Amino acid sequence: MxxxxxxxxxxxxxxxxxxxxxxxxxxxxxxxxxxxxxxxxxxxxxxxxxxxxxxxxxxxxxxxxxxxxxxxxxxxxxxxxxxxxxxxxxxxxxxxxxxxxNRLVVVVPAEAKGALAGPGDLKAVKRLALADPAAVPAGVYAKGWLEKAGLWKALEPKVVPALDVRAALAAVESGRVDAGVVYATDAAQSKKVRVAFAVPDTDAPRxxxxxxxxxxxxxxxxxxxxxxxxxxxxxxxxxxxxxxxxxxxxxxxx
CATH class of the missing domain: 3.40.190.10 (Periplasmic binding protein-like II)
Incomplete structure (x- = not known):
């Protein structure tokens, strides 16, 4: 049988x-x-x-x-x-x-000292990771937010463009940059970064x-x-x- x-x-x-x-x-x-x-x-x-x-x-x-x-x-x-x-x-x-x-958040290395409490504090960072703001959606969204906040011209020389949003996250994880703008979903996957602050939905592009x-x-x-x-x-x-x-x-x- x-x-x-x-x-x-x-x-x-x-x-x-x-x-x-x-x-x-x-x-x-x-x-x-x-x-x-x-x-x-x-x-x-x-x-x-x-x-x-x-x-x-x-x-x-x-x-x-x-x-x-x-x-x-x-x-x-x-x-x-x-x-x-x-x-x-x-x-x-x-x-x-x-x-x-999704939502945008600003992340820093988990062990970083000091605090970024809001957009204006980004002027103090030396390097800021974004997915390529000229093409990649996460970077385009981040640039749109920074332009609306009146910060893009000051921060553009400090931007380290990455291949995609996961690459921007990896740059923050490794400590190669001081901070990065990524999606909340990506930040949640990493134990090597912490969220400094979230970008209000009303301030970011849809x-x-x-x-x-x-x-x-x-x-x-x-x-x-x-x-x-x-x-x-x-x-x-x-x-x-x-x-x-x-x-x-x-x-x-x-």
Whole structure:
């Protein structure tokens, strides 16, 4: 009976998986790394589709997608990058949704002496790490906040631009800079930094993470399935636990 039982078990396993299971390539902002790595296995278990992630600066990922990289979905840290892909026909129609928001915080090395109590205190730092303010969303948001505070001209010569927000965090962790502006979700992942102060939402540009399935990937159905999965209650709980602000309530995506 045992061989028969094993055969039945295998049959049930394979019939439970979709016949057209695919492997999706997901481009995603570096700040979503921890959350998506946690969600990946749950997505595969729920849908049968495998998933591979490419994390990085949203600006760089958008350039790769425009150049022909076969990503099946894109979770961007700002709307501008997805706007660009949408204009050139790379977004599957009807799949785009604003998924998350975040907050900016100023971090210093955990063992740093002294205190930064507010924006004006940043004038005293010698080096300030930002994700590249000319391109990377976290840096663009940080620059927008500093411009609104009237501090950008004074601080620009002190800025150490980083490849992405995780690289800016790493610069603070290593002590190579005195402070950095990163997302609250990234600061929460590190024991090597402490938050000096949070940037009030009213002072910072609106931070939005849109997601969409892309049109030129090799696994279009898996891309759509992943976008749907990110809107489920289970995924929303993971994002919230990681410190993201979860937007909306009604799932979209055909």
């Amino acid at each position: 045992r061989p028969f039982s094993l055969a039945c078990s295998l049959l049930l396993l394979f019939t439970a998986m979709p016949a057209d299971a695919e492997k999706a390539l997901i481009f995603a902002a570096a700040s979503t790394t921890n959350a998506l790595q946690e969600l990946g296995p749950a997505f595969t278990k729920a849908t049968g589709h495998e998933v591979e992630f490419a994390f990085g600066a949203s600006s760089d990922l958008a350039r790769q997608a425009t150049a022909g990289a076969p990503a099946d979905a894109f979770l961007s840290a700002d709307a501008v990058r997805l706007d660009t892909l949408e204009r050139v026909g790379l977004v599957q129609p009807g799949t785009r949704v604003d998924l998350l928001s 931070i939005v993470y849109p997601v969409a399935a892309l049109a030129k990937g090799k696994a279009p159905e898996a891309g759509r399935a992943f976008v749907r999965f990110l809107q489920t209650e289970g995924a929303r709980k993971v994002f919230a636990r990681q410190g993201f602000v979860v937007l909306g309530a009604e799932p979209r995506v055909p």
